[in-house]
Every structure is written in C-alpha cells, then in structure tokens.
Amino acid sequence: MIKRPRRLRQNEVLRKMVRETRIDKSSLIYPMFVREGEGIREEIPSMIGQYRYSVDQMFYELEQVSDAGVNAVMLFGIPAHKDEKASQAYAEDGIIQRALKEAKRRFPDLYYITDVCLCEYTSHGHCGMLCGSSVENDSTLKVLAKTALSHVQAGADMVAPSDMMDGRVKAIRKTLDENNYVNTPIMSYAVKYASGFYAPFRDAADSAPAFGDRKSYQMDYHNSREGIKEVLLDEEEGADIIMVKPALAYLDIIARAKEATNLPIAAYSVSGEYAMIKAAAQKGWIDEAQIVCETAVAAYRAGAQSYLTYFAKELAGYMEEGRIG
Numbered sequence: 001m002i003k004r005p006r007r008l009r010q011n012e013v014l015r016k017m018v019r020e021t022r023i024d025k026s027s028l029i030y031p032m033f034v035r036e037g038e039g040i041r042e043e044i045p046s047m048i049g050q051y052r053y054s055v056d057q058m059f060y061e062l063e064q065v066s067d068a069g070v071n072a073v074m075l076f077g078i079p080a081h082k083d084e085k086a087s088q089a090y091a092e093d094g095i096i097q098r099a100l101k102e103a104k105r106r107f108p109d110l111y112y113i114t115d116v117c118l119c120e121y122t123s124h125g126h127c128g129m130l131c132g133s134s135v136e137n138d139s140t141l142k143v144l145a146k147t148a149l150s151h152v153q154a155g156a157d158m159v160a161p162s163d164m165m166d167g168r169v170k171a172i173r174k175t176l177d178e179n180n181y182v183n184t185p186i187m188s189y190a191v192k193y194a195s196g197f198y199a200p201f202r203d204a205a206d207s208a209p210a211f212g213d214r215k216s217y218q219m220d221y222h223n224s225r226e227g228i229k230e231v232l233l234d235e236e237e238g239a240d241i242i243m244v245k246p247a248l249a250y251l252d253i254i255a256r257a258k259e260a261t262n263l264p265i266a267a268y269s270v271s272g273e274y275a276m277i278k279a280a281a282q283k284g285w286i287d288e289a290q291i292v293c294e295t296a297v298a299a300y301r302a303g304a305q306s307y308l309t310y311f312a313k314e315l316a317g318y319m320e321e322g323r324i325g
C-alpha cells in the first residue's frame with residue numbers, strides 16, 4: 001500500500017501539524033441579554049446557564065467574558081416598555097444605550113456589537129413597522145437607521161442589523177456616514193432563515209410575534225441561491241461582515257457564502273442550538289464539551305471566520321486547554 005491516510009493520524013503532534021482548520025479565541029463573539037431593573041440576574045429557562053442581566057449585574061458577566069479571553073460581545077436589549085413604534089429601540093436612555101455607556105466606561109477594552117432590530121421593542125413582536133397585519137419595509141428602514149445611530153452614539157463599536165428588511169444596510173450606512181461614523185462597521189445578518197431554532201431567544205427577549213410568523217421577511221430554508229442573493233445585495237449596500245444564521249443546520253450556506261464574497265463570514269450558533277446541546281448534556285446523552293467543540297469547528301471548517309455563540313466562554317476555555325484550536 002502506498003497511500004496510508006492513517007500515517008498522519010498517529011499522534012497529536014502530527015495531527016495538529018497538518019490540521020486544516022485553526023481557530024482562536026479572538027474570533028469569538030458572546031451574545032448577552034440586558035434588561036431594565038436593578039440587581040437582576042435571571043436565568044432564561046430554555047437557555048440553562050444564560051441570564052438576563054440588569055446593567056449593574058452585567059458587569060460581573062463582562063468581567064468573566066473578558067477573563068475567559070473573549071474580546072467581543074453582542075448585546076440584546078429587553079426594554080421595560082414595548083409599543084407599536086418600538087420607541088425604546090432608539091431612546092437616548094433606552095436599555096441598550098445605557099448599558100453601552102456604562103459597559104464602555106467599566107470595560108473599555110471589550111468590543112461592543114449591538115443587534116439592531118425592532119422585535120424586542122415592538123408590542124406586536126414583529127421586526128418592523130406594521131401596516132395592518134403586514135410588516136412594512138420602507139417605513140421600517142428609517143427606524144432601523146435611527147436605532148443604529150443611537151447605538152453608535154452611545155458607544156457601539158459595530159452594529160448588526162437582524163431584521164431582514166430590504167435595503168436596511170444601505171439605510172444604516174447612509175445615516176452613520178452622514179453623522180461622521182464612517183468607520184463604524186456593519187455586520188449584516190445577511191442570510192437569516194425563518195428558523196425554529198430561535199425559539200429560546202424569543203423566550204429570553206419576550207419577542208415572539210403576537211400573530212403570524214416572520215416568514216415574510218426571514219428566508220425560506222428550502223433556498224440557498226436566494227441566500228447568495230442576500231449576500232451580494234448586502235455587500236453592494238456596504239456591509240462589512242456577512243453573517244449566516246443559524247449555523248449548525250446551514251453549513252452549506254456558510255460554505256457558499258464564503259465562495260460568493262470576499263467579505264468576512266460570521267456564523268451565529270443560535271439559542272436553539274445552545275438549548276439542544278444543554279438539554280441533551282443534562283440528560284447525560286452527549287458530552288457537552290465534545291459537542292460544543294465539534295459543532296463550533298464545523299462552522300469554522302465550513303468557512304466562518306467569526307463565531308457567535310452562547311458557549312463563547314467555554315469554547316475559549318477549550319482552546320486554552322488545547323482541546324481544539
């Protein structure tokens with residue numbers, strides 16, 4: 001036998017020498033939920049180990065994130081008051097705006113990305129402005145742009161629109177540029193599928209739509225070419241990073257997106273992915289660390305350069321131990 005693939009698998013030194021996918025803590029982004037109130041750290045029932053923090057409690061978590069060697073967080077706000085206009089999304093003293101100001105002051109070295117969407121702020125739970133029962137695209141763009149600007153003014157280093165309205169990247173870019181934030185990057189949730197994997201998140205943010213679903217704006221999971229259409233459009237509109245979401249069931253999309261654009265690709269391992277792993281591990285049916293490592297590496301192997309995950313701190317630890325890397 002001339003060719004023996006097992007030759008290179010004989011020991012760890014050799015295996016690591018020829019490893020194709022190398023990952024590093026610096027690529028991790030940790031999503032966090034911030035809520036109104038004080039002294040609150042409440043566990044999200046469907047996301048064991050994840051919490052909603054009031055601003056004062058958020059600091060303890062930021063410290064842990066930073067100690068774990070994770071440099072970037074993605075903040076989601078849960079306002080005390082929701083209305084038709086999503087007014088708390090862009091309020092100067094809104095939850096995200098206040099959280100950002102405080103967090104930047106206390107932990108200036110962390111990198112702050114904010115999710116720009118309206119579903120956490122609207123009384124009806126849809127990601128845009130309603131006209132009757134339909135989500136109106138163009139009137140939503142102004143609100144999104146206003147929201148993104150208010151995040152940046154409060155200190156966001158990067159904004160990440162997740163609403164899936166057409167033309168939102170362009171609208172946000174224009175508003176940021178007009179206000180001299182030409183260097184603030186936009187990470188677009190460009191390829192975001194209408195997915196059952198978001199269910200625990202909607203629990204966490206109390207943002208499930210009051211009626212209907214999100215299929216008129218989020219993508220149909222039967223389609224992949226349409227995903228590339230979204231990638232190219234967002235690139236044209238000025239996106240700096242392209243995100244694919246969810247991650248685990250969409251590895252083919254990550255790979256195709258990577259081929260289609262030269263922009264960096266981020267993959268978001270969403271709440272349902274986290275919840276499935278946690279639940280099965282709790283039952284003792286899988287080994288949590290093994291599965292977390294394997295699913296994370298799969299996203300990178302498919303082509304992601306950055307990875308958003310609720311397991312960011314744990315993954316950083318696994319990298320430190322040399323389990324993966």
Ligand code: PBG
Pocket residue numbers: 115117119127162163197198199200201202269270271272
């Ligand atoms: C807001 C938003 C959602 C997620 C990220 N931003 C929920 C949704 O679209 O319903 C999901 C993240 C997760 O499930 O972890 N639109």
